Amino acid sequence: MWHTPGSGNLSGMTMTAEVPVGELVRRWRERRRRSQLDVSIAAHLSARHLSFIETGRARPSREMIERLCDELDVPLRERNALHLAAGFAPAYRERPLPDLGVARSAVETVLSGHEPNPALAVNVRWELLAANRSMQLFLGDIAPELLTPPVNVLRATLHPDGLAPRIRNFTQWRDHAVRRVRRQLERTAAEGLADLLAEIESYPAPAGTDDTVDTTANDLVVPMRIATDDGELSFHYALTVFGAARDVTLDEIAIETFFPADDATAAALRALGPDTETATP
CATH class of the missing domain: 1.10.260.40 (lambda repressor-like DNA-binding domains)
Known part of the structure; x- marks a missing residue:
């Protein structure tokens, strides 16, 4: 599943030539x-x-x-x-991911190769660029309006009409996501991140979620616990970025790969089937 979000303008922290x-x-x-x-x-x-x-x-x-x-x-x-x-032309091109050739192939390889575990690619604004079949199954059970491109993964995950009612440790996971966005905003000053941060901080915890937060946990071990028809599934994740990028789009891509945090989750994912294709338009 590929989406092509708007590439945005040259704004960011201040993307106009009016500022010296x-x-x-x-x-x-x-x-x-x-x-x-x-x-x-x-x-x-x-x-x-x-x-x-x-x-x-x-x-x-x-x-x-x-x-x-x-x-x-x-x-x-x-x-x-x-x-x-400074009066110069931009030094770096910005091309849609489908036009990036081997980089697109690399993303597809990671996503499809990660089956049956969920995986997706996002840009710096958390807009969905691609997802494998397993991730599509999780994203498919949320309000259709949240899936209108460009799909914002954080909004689709934490919005009350999104995946939020199924996230058993919603408060813990939202707090973890908030910390990530804050660090990302500090590092990149990307346009729109401050508004997105304020939005996800405002989301209430759905009824029935576990608000108990383990204060001894750190960002390396916070799981996402999701209620499903097959019982509660628990995931850890890893983040992959391209090194030495020379294209704006590639510089902003992150691939999130989720791994089962327990044997029950691993068994449930294996039961999804052998289909390992990553759908493309």
Whole structure:
């Protein structure tokens, strides 16, 4: 199942050329909690030169923008914003995932190869890009309006009309999701994440869910417990991203692979059948 969400505009933390490039550099430096001296040493320029860039007294070259972005771990979408603000063309292309050739094939291979366990691919805004057959079975039992493309996976999962009534440890799982989005927002400053964060924080716990939170658990071991016709299923997940991406779309893709957290869940998934295809349009 492939969806093609809108690619968005060049916005992010501030994706307009109206904000000076130096101001954008300063914002990313402060977001990373780095001093001018620290960044200048690491990026091989003087603190005076970096100060001049941030105050607009000097305009960085393309090479300098990339050096600073590398040091400040700026996402590719936001790097394009800095290039635009400095008067240059965007440095990185943004193509739909179906046009990414071997990258699309790699995603399909991971999703289909993970059967019978659920797996899906999302972008930085948590919009669904693709899902394998097992994940489609879980997503298919929610309100149709939540499945209108672009499907937001967090909304489909945590909304009262979504998967939420079947998540037995809803409060624990929502709190875990909130922490993930907060970290993601801090790292990427992606457009729309702040609104999505506020939305999922506002969702009430459905009646009948277990609100007991194990405060000793950490993000590595929080399970998702789902009530099904076959009994309660429990999952852990792993996250996969592409390294050294040179395309905005690829830079923002994450593949979530879910694993059974107990023998009963593993047996229930094996009973789903041998079909391992990942549907594509």
